[in-house]
Amino acid sequence: MKQPGIFISFEGIDGAGKSSHIEALATAFRAQGRAVTLTREPGGTPLAEKLRALVLNDAMDPLTEALLVFAARRDHLQQVIEPALARGEVLICDRFTDATFAYQGGGRGFDWGVLSNLELWVQSVPALGADFIRNPDATLWFDLAPEVAAERLASARVPDRFESQPAEFFRRVAEGYAKRAAQAPQRFARIDAAVDRDAVWQQIATAMVQRHWLEQA
Ligand SMILES: Nc1ncnc2c1ncn2[C@@H]1O[C@H](COP(=O)(O)OP(=O)(O)OP(=O)(O)O)[C@@H](O)[C@H]1O
Numbered sequence: 001m002k003q004p005g006i007f008i009s010f011e012g013i014d015g016a017g018k019s020s021h022i023e024a025l026a027t028a029f030r031a032q033g034r035a036v037t038l039t040r041e042p043g044g045t046p047l048a049e050k051l052r053a054l055v056l057n058d059a060m061d062p063l064t065e066a067l068l069v070f071a072a073r074r075d076h077l078q079q080v081i082e083p084a085l086a087r088g089e090v091l092i093c094d095r096f097t098d099a100t101f102a103y104q105g106g107g108r109g110f111d112w113g114v115l116s117n118l119e120l121w122v123q124s125v126p127a128l129g130a131d132f133i134r135n136p137d138a139t140l141w142f143d144l145a146p147e148v149a150a151e152r153l154a155s156a157r158v159p160d161r162f163e164s165q166p167a168e169f170f171r172r173v174a175e176g177y178a179k180r181a182a183q184a185p186q187r188f189a190r191i192d193a194a195v196d197r198d199a200v201w202q203q204i205a206t207a208m209v210q211r212h213w214l215e216q217a
């Protein structure tokens, strides 16, 4: 019998260490016989990847930025996310709507209520019920002090439009994540990202085992 799909998102400020663990989580699910789709936001479809390039590189006002990430999300949901979940796969997404609340809402100071309305418009799936709004089943929130994340990134790569923001911006982004986590405590698993990679992985594995999605930590 087909298993239900599972939607897992990874979140956190730039440089918190998400990317280092996404592939490992996919490998753990595949080892237990699950088909896995790995994807990211903004992006994940040809159209959404074009919008990603604009959002990461071109100057724009916060409303334009919010509309572009939600436009990319709509295409991503329709082309990739809903079909993968309907096939019963594990869908692992590097960022989703919590990033919009954290970066555009927290970081840029854009109106939280407008973002909430866009979330309802863009993520509704009428085929699954009149009130059904797609969101992850679990969100692994990598929580790390902005100064530590900046130190890690400094030696890693050339910064994009977000990564080059000052620590104060990332403090607001982190507050945005904390606010979203407080609004959906069952969905969020807070990962202490300040510890070494093995200890971070143990926290991820524990969160998956607690939800009965993986058999062992
Ligand atoms: N637990 C850790 N301890 C020390 N350094 C780490 C740890 N995890 C990742 N790093 C390093 O920190 C840097 C940023 O990690 P990574 O690219 O995984 O972060 P990220 O959250 O995916 O960032 P972004 O969202 O900007 O893509 C990399 O150089 C990585 O090797």
Ligand SMILES: Cc1cn([C@H]2C[C@H](O)[C@@H](COP(=O)(O)O)O2)c(=O)[nH]c1=O
Residues within 6 Å of the ligand: 014, 040, 041, 042, 056, 069, 094, 095, 096, 097, 099, 100, 101, 103, 104, 162, 163
């Ligand atoms: C989904 C989403 C992302 N962002 C920002 C956050 C990051 O700085 C970049 C994506 O880069 P990454 O290396 O792939 O993490 O985009 C955003 O501002 N709003 C969003 O909704």
